Every structure is written in structure tokens, then in C-alpha cells.
Amino acid sequence: MDFFSRSPEHTRRLGERLGSALQTGDIICLQGDLGAGKTTFVQGVATGWGSVDPVSSPTFIIVNMYRDGGERRLFHMDAYRLDSTPEAEELDFDAMLAQGPLIIEWPDRIDGLVPAEHLWVTFEHMDAEEREMKFRSHGMRYDHLLAVVRRAAFGAD
Ligand SMILES: Nc1ncnc2c1ncn2[C@@H]1O[C@H](COP(=O)(O)OP(=O)(O)OP(=O)(O)O)[C@@H](O)[C@H]1O
Ligand SMILES: [Mg+2]
Numbered sequence: 001m002d003f004f005s006r007s008p009e010h011t012r013r014l015g016e017r018l019g020s021a022l023q024t025g026d027i028i029c030l031q032g033d034l035g036a037g038k039t040t041f042v043q044g045v046a047t048g049w050g051s052v053d054p055v056s057s058p059t060f061i062i063v064n065m066y067r068d069g070g071e072r073r074l075f076h077m078d079a080y081r082l083d084s085t086p087e088a089e090e091l092d093f094d095a096m097l098a099q100g101p102l103i104i105e106w107p108d109r110i111d112g113l114v115p116a117e118h119l120w121v122t123f124e125h126m127d128a129e130e131r132e133m134k135f136r137s138h139g140m141r142y143d144h145l146l147a148v149v150r151r152a153a154f155g156a157d
Contacts, residue, residue: 001134001135001146001149001150002132002134002135003132003134003135003153004126004130004131004132004133005037005130005133008040008129011037011040011041011044011133012040012041012043012047013044014041014133014149014153015040015041015042015044015046015047016045016047016048017044017149017152018044018045018145018149019044019045019046019047019048019049019050020048020049020050020152021048021145021152022045022048022049022074022101022145023101024072024098024099024100024101025098025101026101026102026119027097027101027102027104027114027118027119028045028101028102028103028104028118028119029103029104029107029119029120029121030042030103030105030107030121030123031106031107031108031120031121031122032122032124032125033123033125036123036124036131037123037125037133038105038123039055039057039105041121041123041133042055042076042103042105043055045103046066046074046076049066049068049072050068050069050072051066051067051068051074052066052067052069053066053067055076057078057105058076058077058078058105062077062078062079062081062082062091063075063076063077063078063091063096064076064077072099072100074101074103075096075099075100075101075102075103076103077091077102077103077104077105078104078106079104079105079109079110080109082109082110085110085112085113088110088113089113091113093113093115097115107120116138116139117138117141117142118138118139118142119135119136119138119142119146120135120137120138121134121135121136122134122136135149
């Protein structure tokens, strides 16, 4: 699925549609240059998922955790500042994935560590307010997830 966004609001709205369909254990990878719109998209994802916490860019801590007012958790990782694979290997993916969905910005920095099944989104900066997003599913769960998002965004397939 390819999607063309014309504003940050537009990107957030698409993120909301994905967020509301996310389940514990889901892995969403967001690849794209600085300022491409990954964190903006995560703001929408968190809203759609039901976060009561505001989204911020994980900086010194590599992973942010958002709550939903109940027991559920949403994890937001930014691998940009991970300088080495050993550092990334300290991250306990299994523990996070047992508690909620995981969104990864700059997944290309930790390529070998991303589980084989995931949704991969590539952001491209087209113009001041225009971004292209390419969604690629890897695994059956993500074929299904993408179909749900596509239906929500575009109506029937
Ligand atoms: N269509 C659009 N979608 C998303 N963001 C947009 C769009 N048009 C303009 N913007 C602006 O581009 C910037 C995107 O910043 P954002 O922090 O989301 O990027 P990022 O990909 O997370 O970058 P980084 O790699 O530094 O974390 C924001 O200032 C946002 O307002
Ligand atoms: Mg970001």
C-alpha cells in the first residue's frame, strides 16, 4: 500500500487508523530521513491506540512507553542514537512485545535484530508538506493489519 500525505495532520490521521488496529506483539518499523514524519505518524498511532501519554522523541532513553489508562502499553523506540549492535542487543524485545505493540524509528540501524515478521513503512520527503509512505507487510499478521488499515483509509478494497 502506498499513501500520499499532504500535511502533518493527514499523516497523524493515517497513524490513528493503524494505531486503533494494533495488538500486543505487533512490530511496526518506520524508516525515513530526519524530518520525514515518523514521529508525527507515531503521534497518530498513539492516539488511535488509546494513549493517555503524549508522544515525544525518545532521546537519551532509547524507548518510550505510553499507557492507555489500563494495563496496556505501547513502546516507541528510536534506534538513531544506538551506535553499536551490542548496545541494541541489550534491548529486551521479547519483554516489550509481551506487553504491547512496538514501533521502531530508524529500524535500519538495528537491521539484524528486527524480528522477521513486521510491518515496514518507508517515509519519503517529497515537498515542504508532502510525504510519501510505502507500507510493506512481512508475515500474515501484517497482511491482515494492512488490509484493515487500507479499508479504514480508502473504504472497501
Ligand atoms: N505531510 C507531513 N507529514 C508529516 N510531517 C510533516 C508533513 N508535512 C510537514 N511535516 C513536518 O515535518 C516534520 C516531521 O518531523 P518528525 O519529527 O515527525 O520527523 P521524524 O521522521 O520523526 O524525524 P527524526 O528522524 O529526526 O526523528 C514536522 O515538523 C512536521 O510538522
Ligand atoms: Mg522522530
